[in-house]
Amino acid sequence: MPIYAYRCETCGFTKDVLQKVSDAPLTECPSCEKSTFKKQLTAAGFQLKGSGWYVTDFKNGSGSTASPARNTTPATEAPSCGAGECGTGCAAAGDTKSAA
Template identity: 70%
Template structure:
């Protein structure tokens, strides 16, 4: 079951509540009783443990996880922009876009 963060707009009381996704949201503040108790938007938190993909593919820096052809294409795209004195963020965006087809949804 997910944990939802709630905060009262009237008194500022905040509380984390363990609820089913199908449960109706809470509306009444447990501290002041006002009907101003609203769900807050929060980032999910999780941790991967064990001998999964992190320990085998990315823990040592990820060099072994990148295929040689993909690294070469990224270097080829990044070299002209960096040699011309361009922004260092632009080659990364160009390199990621180089792997996409012209009809993809990201362009």
């Protein structure tokens, strides 16, 4: 069930309410008891980014039990090291063994 943020337009009282999507929106303010209690438009609690990873997922292996990170650089994007000029054996240098 989603959590909706409500705010009274009269007194400014705010409250987060756990409701079903099918539930009718609340209209009466629990503080001043006027019918000016309205749902606020808020940002989602998560963001999708990249190919299958959430922005809110663990980063840099900090306690993550998920599968290892994979190279998500698109094939058409030029590597920043100059495609092999760095000499480190990275995926950008053409090391296809490590890029799975």
